[in-house]
Amino acid sequence: MKMLNRSFLVIMALFVAAILAGSPASAADGKNLILATTTSTQDTGLLDLLNPMFEKKTGYFVKTIAVGSGQAMAMGSKGEADVLLVHSPAAEKKFMEEGSGVNRKLVMHNDFIIVGPPSDPAGVKGMKSAPEAVKQIAAKGALFLSRGDNSGTHAKEKDLWKKAGVNPEGQKFYQQTGLGMGQTLNVAAEKKGYTLADRGTYLSLKKNLGMDILVDGDKTLLNIYHVIVVNPEKFPKVNTSAARAYADFVVSKDVQAIIGKFGVDKYGSPLFFPDAGKPDND
Amino acid sequence: MELILEGIRKAIWLLFTFDPEVLGITWLSLKVSGLATFFSLFIGISLGTVVALARFPGRRLVVSLINTGMGVPPVVVGLFVTIFLWRNGPLGFFELLYTPTAIILAQAVIATPIVAGISLASIQKLPEALRLQILALGATRIQMVRMLIREARLPLLAAVMAGFGGVISEVGASIMVGGNIKGYTRVLTTATVMETGKGxxxxxxxxxxxxxxxxxxxxxxxxxxxxxxxxx
Structure with a gap:
């Protein structure tokens, strides 16, 4: 048994050595920035454009963790992220009230749209009110795919059902995918169902989907993105200087101009509309 | 069907034009899963051999645990490794979460029971008489264990393949502990999930x-x- 103990120790030593060797000095010198964000900012490709610019300008290394807004804020409220770029205003306000974040700034908006099969079995095309539209989808029993993942889009969708006075939970026409926006759109397309999507992700996926925008333009469908620095007083391990630099970066004039132009060449219209500095009602 | 052909054509094109991003992702996948398999071999073969040769109370339970470990979902491993590696978690001071090392760690945890289970089975299958014979010829215990491992090297290679195949193809743990960060922790499986999400x-x-x-x-x-x- 003695021999085994020794070899076990050797292995453990090797293992620890490997772990230490594998983690470059990076961690200690505060060069890493953990950005927790939504799938929509990644799936549209916006962050692939912005983050390298930020890295080049500041020397920080951005670790983008693209999850739903709900999960992003959960990471923030545990101090496991440095900066958040999210779109779930009601949950964000709660996040700020809990003292988990500081310095919440308006970044940009686009809008949510109700998309569905071109045949439009529930006949919602062109309806002006989004709550009325989901009410009609429910009344007709047409399939509706929900993200079901506590993302910003899911929060907005729940809000619509509430406004419509319908509780879709557990009803036959209502299915939850638990997936990101892109995958949920694919599921909806495959099952010929309706879903709520942000315009950016829809536009970037449009070519393969065969789904139409059926309802848009309702004021309740506004999709607003904020950047939030995670509170360093509550979580001392947060890389505040990097987080603040990132927040300042996304609301800076140059970057706002880039956001406003992003996607125009590819989709004919911008995917996001820059809002920094505008009055923030939400 | 056309899509699959298009995909295959694209794969060949990406490989032969040496697309730097795809090459980087592929290299990282091989490196991470290769290292994870390597570490899991040390621990897995040692563990499997000990359990195969030693007789102790509760041995059956240990064998059952190893065999169960062979089927633990990677995403569960990923969840636990994430919680351990959180900044404010027990191993947070290493600052390993969202690094390639974190993926190696998680994958090693996934592969170890696979390697241990197959090693255990293959060492145990060696004839009992062989052990006695080796000892009777005057070998020390260490020499005996070495010889047994050598005898079982063919099934042990199956353990290598099973371990490597298990980790290079898994996605749940890699995406949780690695974060699918472009140019840093993006491996073939997590990139596939992301590109699917992008349509x-x-x-x-x-x-x-x-x-x-x-x-x-x-x-x-x-x-x-x-x-x-x-x-x-």
Whole structure:
């Protein structure tokens, strides 16, 4: 048994050595920035454009963790992220009230749209009110795919059902995918169902989907993105200087101009509309 | 069907034009899963051999645990490793979360029971008389264990292949502990998930095909070594 103990120790030593060797000095010198964000900012490709610019300008290394807004804020409220770029205003306000974040700034908006099969079995095309539209989808029993993942889009969708006075939970026409926006759109397309999507992700996926925008333009469908620095007083391990630099970066004039132009060449219209500095009602 | 052909064409194109991003992702996949398998071999073979040879109370329970470990979902491993590696978690001071090392760690945890289970079975299957004979010829215990491992090297290569195949193809743990960060922790499987989410099915298929090509090559080499000599 003695021999085994020794070899076990050797292995453990090797293992620890490997772990230490594998983690470059990076961690200690505060060069890493953990950005927790939504799938929509990644799936549209916006962050692939912005983050390298930020890295080049500041020397920080951005670790983008693209999850739903709900999960992003959960990471923030545990101090496991440095900066958040999210779109779930009601949950964000709660996040700020809990003292988990500081310095919440308006970044940009686009809008949510109700998309569905071109045949439009529930006949919602062109309806002006989004709550009325989901009410009609429910009344007709047409399939509706929900993200079901506590993302910003899911929060907005729940809000619509509430406004419509319908509780879709557990009803036959209502299915939850638990997936990101892109995958949920694919599921909806495959099952010929309706879903709520942000315009950016829809536009970037449009070519393969065969789904139409059926309802848009309702004021309740506004999709607003904020950047939030995670509170360093509550979580001392947060890389505040990097987080603040990132927040300042996304609301800076140059970057706002880039956001406003992003996607125009590819989709004919911008995917996001820059809002920094505008009055923030939400 | 056309999409699959398009994907295969794209895979070949990406490989032969040496697309730097795809090459980087592929290299990282091989490196991470290779290292994870390597570490899991040390721990797994040692553990499997000890449990195969030693007799102690509760041994059956340990064997059952190892066999159960062979089927633990990677995503569960990923969840636990994430919680341990959180900044404010027990191993947070290493600052390993969202690094390639974190993926190696998680994958090693996934592969270890696979390697241990197969090692255990193959060492245990060696005839009892062999052990006695080796000892009777005056070998020390260490020499005996070495010889037994040598005798079982063909099934042990199967353990290598199973371990490597298990980790290079898993996605749940890699995406949780690695974060799918571009140019840093993005591996073939997590990139495939992301491209699927983006609706780039052709690229997703291409990445899948590349994964298959490399896994096939590595298994072909290992199988070659394994089959060169037939077990007596």
């Amino acid at each position: 780039n099915f052709d690229i997703a298929i291409a990445l899948g095909v590349i994964l298959l090509i490399f896994t096939f090559c590595i298994n072909a080499i290992l199988t070659g070594i394994q089959q060169r000599e037939r077990p007596r």
